[in-house]
Amino acid sequence: MTPGREAGAPGLRERKKERTRQALSDAAVALFLERGFDAVSVAEVAAAAEVSKPTLFRYFPAKEDLVLHRFADHEDESARVVTAGRAAGTAPLDALCAHLLDGLDRRDPVTGLCDHPSVLAYLRLLFGTPALVGRLHAYRVRSEAALADALAAGSGPPAVDPLAARLAAGQIVTVLRVLAEENTARIAAGATADALAPDAAAAAELAFRGLREGLSL
Structure with missing residues (x-):
């Protein structure tokens, strides 16, 4: 167990991944609320979050998951x-x-x-x-x-x-x-x-x- 870290607590890498996942979801939901879910492409979400589409899909396999996160x-x-x-x-x-x-x-x-x-x-x-x-x-x-x-x-x-x-x-x-x-x-x-x-x-x-x-x- 890493010193200073509680058993079962997420590590630094996991926390960073979760922050990234949350940021991607927040960016997507903001666009969807503004323009509608069907009117926004995955590419536009990736651009707004300043990541590539492959990176976005590593966190969210489907566009719908960006909302349901x-x-x-x-x-x-x-x-x-x-x-x-x-x-x-x-x-x-x-x-x-x-x-x-x-x-x-x-x-x-x-x-x-x-x-x-x-x-x-x-x-x-x-x-x-x-x-x-x-x-x-x-x-x-x-x-x-x-x-x-x-x-x-x-x-x-x-x-x-x-x-x-x-x-x-x-x-x-x-x-x-x-x-x-x-x-x-x-x-x-x-x-x-x-x-x-x-x-x-x-x-x-x-x-x-x-x-x-x-x-x-």
């Missing part, structure tokens, strides 16, 4: 919450519900309960571009698979059947998506995040109560 950290978030919760003796659904409520309190954009202008502009870009919506579906599929693996791992006895874990993960991911979409829609209709927060928290509690009654997790 902001979801990358969330792809296995639910799986990580379940794993950490289990280590602390917390049931998966309880851990996920607590994590969601915390995200609502922090106005985490992934919960939909965020009315910052830059977030709203990003969401309009995302959900107003068919290619991005299609790519987002792939992210959600991977998120669901990671959650299913986490639910099935280290859960015995009795062990969770892999199919049962997949079915549970599908229900949980759907609940999280619907709650976020409801918050996003109400904010788009004129509600503020602060005014909506109590309803959003109550909806989250209600949704997870339903999951607890239907899932033995």
Whole structure:
């Protein structure tokens, strides 16, 4: 282990790569917001970020990933919450519900309960571009698979059947998506995040109560 570096912490090279990845994504999103996703070429993004196209593609295999980079950290978030919760003796659904409520309190954009202008502009870009919506579906599929693996791992006895874990993960991911979409829609209709927060928290509690009654997790 390198002196002065915590175990598991990213090294200098990894941090530099992540900063470059973030800078490329930010440059692309700024162009897409200004002119529209389909009107901006990858070459124009590379030029704006002052890198070559091959360099850009080393960081982002597809144009859509330049936008969806902001979801990358969330792809296995639910799986990580379940794993950490289990280590602390917390049931998966309880851990996920607590994590969601915390995200609502922090106005985490992934919960939909965020009315910052830059977030709203990003969401309009995302959900107003068919290619991005299609790519987002792939992210959600991977998120669901990671959650299913986490639910099935280290859960015995009795062990969770892999199919049962997949079915549970599908229900949980759907609940999280619907709650976020409801918050996003109400904010788009004129509600503020602060005014909506109590309803959003109550909806989250209600949704997870339903999951607890239907899932033995």
